[in-house]
Amino acid sequence: xxxxxxxxxxxxxxxxxxxxxxxxxxxxxxxxxxxxxxxxxxxxxxxxxxxxxxxxxxxxxxxxxxxxxxxxxxxxxxxxxxxxxxxxxxxxxxxxxxxxxxxxxxxxxxxxxxxxxxxxxxxxxxxxxxxxxxxxxxxxxxxxxxxxxxxxxxxxxxxxxxxxxxxxxxxxxxxxxxxxxxxxxxxxxxxxxxxxxxxxxxxxxxxxxxxxxxxxxxxxxxxxxxxxxxxxxxxxxxxxxxxxxxxxxxxxxxxxxxxxxxxxxxxxxxxxxxxxxxxxxxxxxxxxxxxxxxxxxxxxxxxxxxxxxxxxxxxxxxxxxxxxxxxxxxxxxxxxxxxxxxxxxxxxxxxxxxxxxxxxxxxxxxxxxxxxxxxxxxxxxxxxxxxxxxxxxxxxxxxxxxxxxxxxxxxxxxxxxxxxx
Amino acid sequence: xxxxxxxxxxxxxxxxxxxxxxxxxxxxxxxxxxxxxxxxxxxxxxxxxxxxxxxxxxxxxxxxxxxxxxxxxxxxxxxxxxxxxxxxxxxxxxxxxxxxxxxxxxxxxxxxxxxxxxxxxxxxxxxxxxxxxxxxxxxxxxxxxxxxxxxxxxxxxxxxxxxxxxxxxxxxxxx
Numbered sequence: 001x002x003x004x005x006x007x008x009x010x011x012x013x014x015x016x017x018x019x020x021x022x023x024x025x026x027x028x029x030x031x032x033x034x035x036x037x038x039x040x041x042x043x044x045x046x047x048x049x050x051x052x053x054x055x056x057x058x059x060x061x062x063x064x065x066x067x068x069x070x071x072x073x074x075x076x077x078x079x080x081x082x083x084x085x086x087x088x089x090x091x092x093x094x095x096x097x098x099x100x101x102x103x104x105x106x107x108x109x110x111x112x113x114x115x116x117x118x119x120x121x122x123x124x125x126x127x128x129x130x131x132x133x134x135x136x137x138x139x140x141x142x143x144x145x146x147x148x149x150x151x152x153x154x155x156x157x158x159x160x161x162x163x164x165x166x167x168x169x170x171x172x173x174x175x176x177x178x179x180x181x182x183x184x185x186x187x188x189x190x191x192x193x194x195x196x197x198x199x200x201x202x203x204x205x206x207x208x209x210x211x212x213x214x215x216x217x218x219x220x221x222x223x224x225x226x227x228x229x230x231x232x233x234x235x236x237x238x239x240x241x242x243x244x245x246x247x248x249x250x251x252x253x254x255x256x257x258x259x260x261x262x263x264x265x266x267x268x269x270x271x272x273x274x275x276x277x278x279x280x281x282x283x284x285x286x287x288x289x290x291x292x293x294x295x296x297x298x299x300x301x302x303x304x305x306x307x308x309x310x311x312x313x314x315x316x317x318x319x320x321x322x323x324x325x326x327x328x329x330x331x332x333x334x335x336x337x338x339x340x341x342x343x344x345x346x347x348x349x350x351x352x353x354x355x356x357x358x359x360x361x362x363x364x365x366x367x368x369x370x371x372x373x374x375x376x377x378x379x380x381x382x383x384x385x386x387x388x389x390x391x392x393x394x395x396x397x398x399x400x401x402x403x404x405x406x407x408x409x410x411x412x413x414x415x416x417x418x419x420x421x
Numbered sequence: 422x423x424x425x426x427x428x429x430x431x432x433x434x435x436x437x438x439x440x441x442x443x444x445x446x447x448x449x450x451x452x453x454x455x456x457x458x459x460x461x462x463x464x465x466x467x468x469x470x471x472x473x474x475x476x477x478x479x480x481x482x483x484x485x486x487x488x489x490x491x492x493x494x495x496x497x498x499x500x501x502x503x504x505x506x507x508x509x510x511x512x513x514x515x516x517x518x519x520x521x522x523x524x525x526x527x528x529x530x531x532x533x534x535x536x537x538x539x540x541x542x543x544x545x546x547x548x549x550x551x552x553x554x555x556x557x558x559x560x561x562x563x564x565x566x567x568x569x570x571x572x573x574x575x576x577x578x579x580x581x582x583x584x585x586x587x588x589x590x591x592x593x594x595x596x
Contacts, residue, residue, distance in 0.1 A: 013584075014577035015551070015558055038584045045533050046552040051464075054451035058465060059444045062472045066439075313436040 005032055012036045302354070304330050305344060315347055323349040424488040432479045439479070442488065443472050449489060450496050456549040457500035459538065467503060471496040493564045501542055536586045540579055547575035548583070 003011075008025045009032060011018070018026070026033050305328035313325050326348065329341040347355045422441070430438035450468050458464035474495050475482075482491055537545055537553075550561035551572075562572035 009581060010577050013580035014573045015580075016573065035584065038588065039580050042580060042583055042587065043552050046537075046548070047555070049533050049537075050553045050555070051452045051455040054447050054468070055461065055465065058451060058468060059447040061465075062443050062447060062469050063440050065469050066443075066473060066476050313440075315437070 005029065008032045009035050012039055301330055301344065302346065321349055323347050323355055425484050428479070428482060428484060428488060431476075432482070439476060446489060446492055447472075450492055452554055453493060453549065454496055454500060456537070456553055457497075457545070458503070463503065467496060467499050470499045470503075474499065490564055494566070497546065497565070532587070536583050539586065540582060544575050544579035544582065547572055548579040551576055552580075 003021055003025050005025075008022055008029070011022045012026075012032070012035065026036060309326055309328040315323055315325050324347070325345060327343065327345050330344050331341055349355055422438075424442065424445070427438040427442050431442060447468065450471055451464065454467040454471070455461065455464040458467055471492060475492055478495070482488075537548060540548060546565065547561060550556045550564060551558055556564065558572050558576065559569050562569040565572065
């Protein structure tokens with residue numbers, strides 16, 4: 001019994017055990033043997049490209065983004081139980097009895113716990129507060145600055161400042177890329193001098209200044225620039241860019257730029273107390289959108305908690321101590337951000353100390369936007385040599401016009417566009 | 422505590438149990454998502470969406486399959502949906518014809534990644550599960566929910582296509 005080349009290769013590529021018939025064919029067919037060797041080599045290379053562990057902190061980010069109170073399977077608090085326990089706990093407080101009982105199980109009244117924690121904090125007055133002010137901001141395509149008016153007022157200036165810092169850094173990095181491109185172009189015989197560079201963000205009145213170069217005649221060049229960026233509130237802006245050039249008659253160079261911009265800067269925020277006065281805030285280090293606020297604001301926030309306060313989970317708060325995480329709502333008047341209530345989360349230990357408090361302008365249950373994506377993709381293949389195949393003359397520039405980065409790399413665009421005329 | 426018990430507890434409202442499942446399986450979901458996504462950022466979003474959908478779908482999980490199978494199925498749908506929604510045109514790396522690089526290993530990875538990315542969805546999935554992530558063809562078939570014979574056919578087509586693409590690249594590089 002014999003098999004065809006196709007049957008043999010299908011058997012090999014399909015991963016079936018090599019039977020006697022296939023083995024016999026392979027022994028007598030160098031083409032199929034070469035194919036089998038190529039498959040084996042492919043598998044070896046494939047195993048080597050398997051991704052390793054997940055990025056550090058991914059599980060934490062996944063957990064943080066879960067709307068833990070939005071599950072349909074989540075038990076809700078019966079209003080009656082809540083009311084009864086609240087009254088009972090309030091009596092305990094009035095009597096001056098430390099209500100550790102309140103913290104023992106999920107049937108307790110979280111709002112009362114928050115109030116107790118607030119009182120406790122007034123005495124001890126120290127805890128960390130994180131305001132999670134992540135906001136979706138649209139990035140206009142015309143090179144103008146984003147409109148930060150949608151951001152909570154407490155962090156609006158902070159975000160705008162971060163944006164400017166990021167753009168300045170981006171300018172610097174893109175200038176480096178331009179320089180590398182110019183170096184490559186300079187090696188192309190007959191290539192035009194690089195056009196004058198424009199700034200990353202041209203002023204709207206000026207518009208991009210482009211001087212199409214004369215089409216070179218004696219080289220083949222393929223350039224691709226691809227960059228993908230993300231504004232991640234946890235780490236700031238990350239941008240990876242790659243420049244790949246495949247010239248036909250010049251030295252081959254490849255350059256990959258990968259960098260992260262640390263957006264952790266000094267932050268500031270303000271919280272408005274229920275009496276309308278603004279609590280002075282504390283500036284401190286923190287990544288974009290996360291700022292430390294004055295611990296003195298804590299009692300005001302916790303007292304302002306309203307609505308369905310829910311004991312969500314038991315958590316470890318360090319050194320084996322256990323605490324409870326609560327979610328609640330805070331009226332906008334307490335935090336000065338918009339008209340909708342803010343969502344809060346507090347971790348309170350058995351000694352009624354607030355170990356962590358976070359506030360967000362997002363409605364409860366709405367997933368936190370984890371990043372604003374920025375994409376730049378300018379690709380082109382320029383066949384500058386008439387002797388090359390016609391297929392290579394179909395150069396085109398691909399750019400994501402939804403991004404202000406479309407204005408990047410005039411040298412590449414000029415080279416590509418020049419070749420298509 | 423095993424996955425099934427954790428899932429039952431999570432379904433009953435125990436958030437700590439679900440967090441434990443997330444932390445236990447993030448690496449597994451990540452490895453598959455990363456191979457199906459164009460970059461780390463997209464893969465991370467797929468992982469986040471996967472666990473978000475899993476959390477919301479806890480009520481529908483009856484424990485008839487392993488948690489990993491269930492998570493994989495969600496991740497797979499998420500990755501495929503995301504791929505269909507992509508609107509940015511990306512020039513295949515192979516179009517740039519990879520050149521001798523300073524880091525040969527990294528270059529090899531780039532070339533192979535681009536070639537894998539160019540496969541049709543079903544073949545890419547088969548190849549990633551079996552050749553990259555190391556599942557047996559029977560396991561991969563069970564994860565995808567197809568007969569083993571279909572998985573074998575997809576693997577055969579994927580390998581054949583990749584061998585052809587990569588050998589073409591090698592020949593062009595040699596010129």
